[in-house]
Amino acid sequence: MKTYRLTFEQFLPTTLDKAWDYFSSPFNLAEITPSEMAFDVRSPLTKEDKMFPGLIISYKVSPLFGIKLNWVTEITHIKDKSYFVDEQRFGPFAFWHHLHQFQEVDGGVLMQDVLHYAIGWGPVGILANEMIVYKKLNHIFSFRQQKVEELFKPE
Template identity: 60%
Template sequence: MKTYALKFKQNIPISLDEAWDFFSSPLNLEKITPADMRFVVTSDYTANTKMYAGMIITYKISPLAGIKLNWMTEITHVQDKQYFVDEQRFGPYALWHHQHHFREIAGGVEMTDILNYAIPFGIVGRLTNKVYVGKKVKDIFDYRVKAVEELFGKM
């Protein structure tokens, strides 16, 4: 199985507490995901739900031509105000391992995303990643940079 690794960094002019509160809430994912993905959290969480290791989050997404897919991730690791990791348990990827790191810096927070993923279906999956999925994943993270800047400002 071919795996792909991506790393994204963004500096945000907010406190570590504000960054952690926002990014560790599953309900805020919709705010930083492109509308064309039709991303909806279907888990029954409230704005006050705190993230914990073992937390299961379910979603509906439409990554391609309105095709609706179910997706389930588990928060496998949490170190308060430092990092958390989500891993796919059910969904479109053969592997999805996404680390979210937060570090206080002068004037705000440095946020780093480290993503390792794989597409199923062998050579067909590799071709699909080259033609579509790899670009789509990068576009989603590029959108997140802009959405986060609109929400919190730019450093």
Template identity: 60%
Template sequence: MKTYILKREQSLPITLNEAWDFFSSPLNLAKITPKDMSFVVTSDYTADTKMYAGMIITYKISPLLGIKMNWMTEITHVDDKKYFVDEQRFGPYALWHHQHHFKEIDGGVHMTDLLHYAIPYGAIGRFANAVFVKSKVEQIFDYRTKVIEDLFGKYLP
């Protein structure tokens, strides 16, 4: 199984507490996901719900051609205000391991996303990644970068 890696970094002019409060709420994920993916959290959480290790989050999503699918992730690791990890338990990937790291910096917070993913179906999956999956994943993270900057402002060192 071929594993792919995507790493993204972004600094924001907000406090570590503000960043953690926003990103540790499962419902905020819909705010930073492209609208054309029709992303909806189906878990019964409120805006005050904060993630914890072992938390299961379910979604409905349309990642390709408007086809709706179910996706389930588990928050496997949480170190308060430092990092958390979500892993797919059910969904379109053979592997989805997404680390979210937070570090306080002068005048803000620095965030690092490290994603390891794999596509099922061997050679067909590798072809699919080359043709459209890789670019779709990059597009999602590009969108997040822009929306997060729109929400919180541009970091100026």
């Protein structure tokens, strides 16, 4: 099974406390996901709920062609104000490991996402990645970057 890696970085002109407070709330993920994905957190969470190791989060999502899928992730690792990892337990990928890192830098926070994923299905999965999945993931993270710029723009 072929595994892929994508890395995205973004500077946030905010404090580490504010960045961590926002991104450590699983409820906020829907806000930074493109609306055409119909991303819906199904777990009973609020904006005040924070991640913890072992947290299971259920979603409904329409990644392609309006087809709604169940997606379940687990928060497997957290180091407060430094990083957390979500891993797919059930969903559209054969493998999904998403590391979110936060580093305080001069004037703000450097946020980095490192995503490892696999589609499975042998040559069909490789073709699907080349034709659809890679582009879709880049679109999602590009949208996320724009939305995060709006949310954390300097006042």
